[in-house]
Amino acid sequence: MEAGINRPPITIPPSGNAKHSLPDSYTFVPAVALKTTAVAVPESSVSEVTSCLDEAITQERRWIEDALPHLETKLTCGDAIAWAAYHASVQPPVEDPPALHALLPLFCELSATPAMI
DSSP states (O other): OOOOOOOOOOOOOOBTBOOOOOOHHHHOOOOOOOSOOOOOOOOOOOOOOHHHHHHHHHHHHHHHHHHHHHHTSOOOTTOOOSHHHHHHHTSOOOOSOOOOOOOOOOOSSOTTSTTTO
């Protein structure tokens, strides 16, 4: 399985104590304004969640039944008694390759403002 493309690290040449700045295209956010204050929220329907809840309760009982015996003995490295560790250990293996990621530029503006959206 191909795990992605290795990219070379981004390096900034050393130049003493000089501060490096991002280009204006990274930091300039043009001013915008909303033309309306009306909010349109789409209608949605909520279905019965009892069947999902029953499965979740069954999974929680399996975790408790698995974790309780470990509390009476000395724990080893592979024991998954924490809730998150147990549920992660019983998940099926992921077939998708890991995602490529990158560091995005940081802005002083709030992310929920019209300018940032």
